[in-house]
Structures are given as C-alpha cells and as structure tokens.
Amino acid sequence: EPEVTQTPSHQVTQMGQEVILRCVPISNHLYFYWYRQILGQKVEFLVSFYNNEISEKSEIFDDQFSVERPDGSNFTLKIRSTKLEDSAMYFCASNPAGVGGYEQYFGPGTRLTVT
Amino acid sequence: GENVEQHPSTLSVQEGDSAVIKCTYSDSASNYFPWYKQELGKRPQLIIDIRSNVGEKKDQRIAVTLNKTAKHFSLHITETQPEDSAVYFCYSWGKLQFGAGTQVVVTP
Numbered sequence: 212e213p214e215v216t217q218t219p220s221h222q223v224t225q226m227g228q229e230v231i232l233r234c235v236p237i238s239n240h241l242y243f244y245w246y247r248q249i250l251g252q253k254v255e256f257l258v259s260f261y262n263n264e265i266s267e268k269s270e271i272f273d274d275q276f277s278v279e280r281p282d283g284s285n286f287t288l289k290i291r292s293t294k295l296e297d298s299a300m301y302f303c304a305s306n307p308a309g310v311g312g313y314e315q316y317f318g319p320g321t322r323l324t325v326t
Numbered sequence: 327g328e329n330v331e332q333h334p335s336t337l338s339v340q341e342g343d344s345a346v347i348k349c350t351y352s353d354s355a356s357n358y359f360p361w362y363k364q365e366l367g368k369r370p371q372l373i374i375d376i377r378s379n380v381g382e383k384k385d386q387r388i389a390v391t392l393n394k395t396a397k398h399f400s401l402h403i404t405e406t407q408p409e410d411s412a413v414y415f416c417y418s419w420g421k422l423q424f425g426a427g428t429q430v431v432v433t434p
Binding site: 253254256267313314318 | 358372375424426
C-alpha cells in the first residue's frame with residue numbers, strides 16, 4: 212500500500228537557522244498539507260497546497276514559512292529562521308481529488324528540535 | 327474561538343466497557359467527519375469517518391454518529407481493549423482543524 216514518506220525523521224538545528232522538511236506524498240494525490248504538533252498538544256493545521264499554490268493557511272503559517280513542490284514528487288516546508296517555539300513534530304499529509312478524496316494520509320512525521 | 331470542541335480531554339475506562347467522545351463543530355459547510363487515533367510518537371491514523379448524508383456508521387467495535395442539526399459527531403468504542411489506549415482526535419474538514427484530543431486509557 213502506498214504511503215506518504217518524510218525526511219529526515221529527526222532534525223536538530225540552532226535558533227536562527229533555516230530548515231527544510233521534505234515529504235513525498237502518494238503519487239496520484241493532488242492535495243498536500245503540513246501540520247505541526249507541539250509535544251503533548253493537538254495537531255495544528257499549517258497550510259494546504261493544490262495545483263502548485265497555497266489554497267489555505269493558518270495564522271501559524273507566517274512569513275517565516277514557505278512551501279514548495281520543486282518537482283513531481285517532493286513537497287517541502289521551509290522555515291527561514293527557526294525559533295525555539297518551532298520545536299515540534301511536523302506531519303505532511305496528502306489526499307486525492309474527487310468525491311471520495313477526503314481521507315488524508317499522514318506521513319510518519321519529522322521531529323524538529325530547535326536549540 | 328475554537329471551531330471544533332472535543333470532550334472529554336481524558337477518559338479512563340475498564341476493559342470491556344464502552345467509551346464515547348464527542349466533538350462539536352461550528353462550520354455549517356462541513357460534510358465529512360473523520361476520527362483519528364494517535365499512539366505515542368506515531369502519526370494520526372484514520373479509524374472511521376462519516377459523510378453528512380448518513381447519521382451513523384459502524385466498523386466492528388467502532389462507530390461514529392452524526393447530528394448535523396446540533397452540529398456534533400461522536401466516536402463510540404465498545405468492548406474496549408488495552409490496545410485502544412491512545413489519543414483520539416476528531417477533525418473539522420471545513421476548517422481543516424483537529425479537536426484538542428482525548429486521552430483514552432483502558433485499564434485491564
């Protein structure tokens with residue numbers, strides 16, 4: 212069964228550094244998402260992406276964040292200048308288009324630690 | 327304020343008993359209502375979902391009920407087992423928002 216994959220599984224970075232989190236959505240899916248989950252808290256929506264552009268974003272997704280689909284398979288989340296409060300688990304998700312396309316398939320997550 | 331409210335935040339049940347978690351949403355346009363289970367350190371996993379044209383859906387020991395008039399949907403787990411211990415999240419598709427989560431602990 213196809214799965215969403217994410218790399219790296221764990222990223223440690225210093226405050227102020229840029230990080231890029233990578234995701235490979237399921238190949239025939241057209242909608243892509245990033246969520247984050249601070250330890251012990253709920254999963255929070257960051258951004259959705261469709262047809263090579265952002266379709267929705269939350270208040271969390273400020274100018275420090277950007278997303279890109281640089282080729283036909285990868286979907287990336289960039290944080291330009293990381294802050295301590297960016298430490299969290301970041302999940303990528305995808306779902307297919309169409310009437311039955313609601314179910315989101317989640318990747319295993321990237322744990323980001325900002326020191 | 328929150329667009330989806332989930333209760334309770336924690337739920338302890340004896341093995342074999344039932345568990346019920348409820349979510350209330352505000353977006354009238356929502357028409358898809360999933361429930362996710364998340365084990366410690368793992369990704370959220372879809373366990374059951376329901377669309378707005380039905381009122382109840384069941385899959386073995388798990389069921390979801392939907393009341394569109396009252397704007398709430400509930401997860402029901404019957405004959406709970408220790409492996410049901412996890413955090414459960416509802417999701418509001420209209421706002422792309424998870425509920426706050428319910429920590430379910432099933433004690434043998």
